[in-house]
Amino acid sequence: MLYFVNDSVWIRRVPWTLIGIASLLFLIGLSAIARGDELYRLGEFAPRQRIWAVMGLGVFIGAASWPYHRLKWLSYGLYGLCLVLLVAVFFMPAKNYSHRWIPLGFMNFQPSELAKLAFIAALARYLMHRDSFRNWRGLVPPFLMTLLPVALILKEPDLGTSLLFFPVLFAMLFAAGARPRHLTTIALLGAMTAPLLWMQMSAEQKSRIVSVFTQKAGGETPDDDGYHLHQSKRVFALGGVWGSQLAGMPLQSRRAYHLPESRTDFVFCLVGERWGLVGCLLTVTLYLLLIGRGLLIAANTREPYGRLLAVGIVALIGSQTLINTGMTVGLLPITGMTLPMMSYGGSSLLATCLALGLLVNIELRPNYANGTEPFRFVE
Numbered sequence: 001m002l003y004f005v006n007d008s009v010w011i012r013r014v015p016w017t018l019i020g021i022a023s024l025l026f027l028i029g030l031s032a033i034a035r036g037d038e039l040y041r042l043g044e045f046a047p048r049q050r051i052w053a054v055m056g057l058g059v060f061i062g063a064a065s066w067p068y069h070r071l072k073w074l075s076y077g078l079y080g081l082c083l084v085l086l087v088a089v090f091f092m093p094a095k096n097y098s099h100r101w102i103p104l105g106f107m108n109f110q111p112s113e114l115a116k117l118a119f120i121a122a123l124a125r126y127l128m129h130r131d132s133f134r135n136w137r138g139l140v141p142p143f144l145m146t147l148l149p150v151a152l153i154l155k156e157p158d159l160g161t162s163l164l165f166f167p168v169l170f171a172m173l174f175a176a177g178a179r180p181r182h183l184t185t186i187a188l189l190g191a192m193t194a195p196l197l198w199m200q201m202s203a204e205q206k207s208r209i210v211s212v213f214t215q216k217a218g219g220e221t222p223d224d225d226g227y228h229l230h231q232s233k234r235v236f237a238l239g240g241v242w243g244s245q246l247a248g249m250p251l252q253s254r255r256a257y258h259l260p261e262s263r264t265d266f267v268f269c270l271v272g273e274r275w276g277l278v279g280c281l282l283t284v285t286l287y288l289l290l291i292g293r294g295l296l297i298a299a300n301t302r303e304p305y306g307r308l309l310a311v312g313i314v315a316l317i318g319s320q321t322l323i324n325t326g327m328t329v330g331l332l333p334i335t336g337m338t339l340p341m342m343s344y345g346g347s348s349l350l351a352t353c354l355a356l357g358l359l360v361n362i363e364l365r366p367n368y369a370n371g372t373e374p375f376r377f378v379e
Helices: 006-012 014-039 047-064 066-093 111-127 139-157 159-163 165-176 180-192 195-199 205-214 228-237 267-300 303-328 346-364
Strands: none
Touching: 006 180, 006 346, 014 047, 014 267, 014 346, 047 205, 047 346, 066 111, 066 139, 066 303, 111 139, 111 165, 111 303, 111 346, 139 159, 139 165, 139 180, 165 303, 180 195, 228 267, 228 303, 267 303, 267 346, 303 346
């Protein structure tokens, strides 16, 4: 176990760079949400986001302070609890034709946000002291652990969130020492099953994929399934290089800025509108620095569970950022997925604060288990 000699040693171990980057991303997101409040006048979302931020700060401090190795013994139980909650949502009232939330009065809790972290914690515990996953048979349990929450989340339906589990699984398996040729073969087999997945998709989900390949530059605003993507790119373009904050609004008609779910799924578009291309490049750079700092935490951690936990969290944040930003500019199909630290929403922000708190926790305690480098296998 790591013992700190004095407070100055503890303070030096705090990853202030990661905390600073996350804070900047939150502030950029908050400014975008406030811009949405100004444009659409459908409610004051920014003040509520500040309230979630205060709660998130408490979650972050708690997650960073509580010794993370204790989570190892709770991980399977938390994973099972999240599966129960993912079933419970189907007994709750539907919202926008989806069963994703459990109403708690002061907020609508989205179990899939917590399920992502519980899955990472449980998978890290399973992989930490095994080498069976280095053969084909040993890969079956990790994939079954993945498919259970994925199937339930797909049923809600929530295609975007369900897709996040697979890059996290592959990243953690690779970090734990799974053979790259096995992972490559599984990825190719998964790609071959795409036609079966297509047959199971709803008409709305299919239309979102088709709209990526049928999008056109300019022209009239479509009134079909391509509307969201068209407006997303349009709001981006209206920001120009410097954004409306510095250059002003090129169009005075607020109808031109209309974008459904702008403060949640499409908050990156509002960043582009308010702060322009410069703001978007800064945001992407901050995410890259955040991911790099998280990977450095994983590399510096000798304890197997902590290293896998860090890799899973970084893979989750990276995948979610890539998919969200890619869909807003027309490179990927539109999915109902938030942007970490930036999108409006209590469940998303609190879950991200919990994840970042765990990363800080791991950085503060890198030597829980002293020994050789973990995941070294003899061929």
